Amino acid sequence: MLPITVQAEEESGLCPVRAILVTVTGKWSSLILLALEDGPQRFSAIKRLIGDISQRVLTENLRALERDGYVRREVVPGSPIEVRYQLTPMGGDLLSRIIPLVTWATNHHAAVQAARNRYDADERVS
Amino acid sequence: MLPITVQAEEESGLCPVRAILVTVTGKWSSLILLALEDGPQRFSAIKRLIGDISQRVLTENLRALERDGYVRREVVPGSPIEVRYQLTPMGGDLLSRIIPLVTWATNHHAAVQAARNRYDADERVS
DNA sequence: CAGTATCCTTTACGATACTG
């Protein structure tokens, strides 16, 4: 096993590593980080890239990512105003560990789908 | 940007890669996979390793992981019965992409905590 | 444009009790 505490610490909330993973492994976080891979993007561009995320939830997630230091938010004054989001160095570093996972998923989604179909077929019988 | 569809496909549900990521990036999945890193474990051992997961939720998550082909469930008859869970080759392969992320989190949790403190302090002022 | 505010539904989860 890795030298990390899988188990949460009872006294002081969560194991610090768990505290990071909770954010990173959220439903939207990795997708948002991915959307910033090629450089800064405006709010609306990120929303368009992901597609099925609501404005409210995107804002929430961007704030959480900003809070953790993965993303920087920059307001360009004007009317209408423009807000750019970009990866910080730490965010880029994190993304470089997420990308292998996404690549893996790209290469294995057929195998996973097959496994699901097999499982569901067996379920139907039993 | 990577050659994957960040955006969901409107017609047929989700982009297949997204369909994998939803499971993989769940709150518990990576922890369960991690608990199986060193070899097969019984249900109760996994539960003890993670600590703060309820029996119901652990069962649910193990079933999902089994369905996707990452984990194999094996019942050893007897009384009381024993159920072993172990990684499949595909599950082990997936875990090898998750571990760098966990290692990264281990090495950066202090920096993230500092970023959070900074952000929260600024919030208090504004 | 980039949010905020509000409402409402869905999902995830924990706790507890029970069983082969």
Place this chain on the structure above:
DNA sequence: CAGTATCGTAAAGGATACTG
């Protein structure tokens, strides 16, 4: 031991309307 069943709570998320 390894579940299943049931209940209740809390968090996540979608939809819509409104604003500097």
